[in-house]
Amino acid sequence: MATSKRDNIILKCSVCGEQNYIATRNKRAHPDKMEKMKFCPRCKKMTLHKEAK
Numbered sequence: 001m002a003t004s005k006r007d008n009i010i011l012k013c014s015v016c017g018e019q020n021y022i023a024t025r026n027k028r029a030h031p032d033k034m035e036k037m038k039f040c041p042r043c044k045k046m047t048l049h050k051e052a053k
Helices: none
Strands: 006-013 019-026 035-040 045-052
Touching (some): 019 035
Antiparallel strands (some): 035 045
């Protein structure tokens, strides 16, 4: 079988530090770390979530 080109990553809130989301990323097309605006249930607002690995 062929190996997968996608990586499982954990998105961590940049404000409180809680790990809230699991996502996948194409590691060949996007080699740098992912950042997304997501809802943090602990902060109760939209915050920047960065890849933690």
